[in-house]
Amino acid sequence: MPSFELLPEEQQFLDRILRQAAGSRSFGAKDEWLFDEVLDGVPQRSEDDSAQSGWLNACRTIALTAVSERCLAPRAADRALSRAWSLDNSPEAAIGTDDWVAAFRVVGFTCDPDEPFEQPTSPTQVWRGAPTERARGLAWTTDIHVAADFAGATAGASRGGVWTTVVPPQLVLARYNTRAEDEWVIDARELQLELYTPSI
Known part of the structure; x- marks a missing residue:
């Protein structure tokens, strides 16, 4: 799990996702787990820039954890990870390389759904x-x-x-x-x- 520190209400939101996934598989059964469910469900921090950055990284942490813990169906995991990566220009500011690589390895090679790329075959x-x-x-x-x-x-x-x-x-x-x-x-x-x- 990424080491970014969640606020208590953010941790409660993540715990609920993990419980539902472990119990009914209600998240894992979805082919399209919309990242907006995280953006809408994670309580907003205050309006200043540092709080907004913290909120985005909390959303990323929740999404990466759901992917890494295999709570999501493959297509849903792919979309959640791509959305988390592309939220802004600083995806690695608070979440380390090892955590990102682990999540990408769960998903496998991925790309823009609207602009698909083939996986490279040569250096x-x-x-x-x-x-x-x-x-x-x-x-x-x-x-x-x-x-x-x-x-x-x-x-x-x-x-x-x-x-x-x-x-x-x-x-x-x-x-x-x-x-x-x-x-x-x-x-x-x-x-x-x-x-x-x-x-x-």
Whole structure:
């Protein structure tokens, strides 16, 4: 289960889901477990930005736990995980790589339902813009310009830049193009990364 700390009422909501799944399988029996059930059911925190971020991560935690505990039918788990990942641009801010990878492994390769991609069959070069301490994150792209934009957005935080690696097919967890970023979700924990230096 993700280590993000839930508020008591959020934990109660999660416990109810797990109880129902273990008892009647009322959640697991659904082919389409709408993520809106979580968004509507988890009590809102206050209106400030940090509380909103906390609420989104609480929703993610509930969804990832339901997926990892196999409370959902395959199609429902796929949609819940994709929705949780795409809530905003910071899915890894409060939920660690290991938790995300575990949930994606339960679902198997996934992608946008409205823009389906085939699972890759050969190694692919991908790029990521990030500070050094976050170079091994999950979100990569095949578009170097998108990676450069992300590198520019984080340039003031710490040293880093555009990273590149070649990912084998079995480490590609998902592909999304929700924000026209050609996003590849990969398990980069053991891959060799290089800091890209453009030719002059």
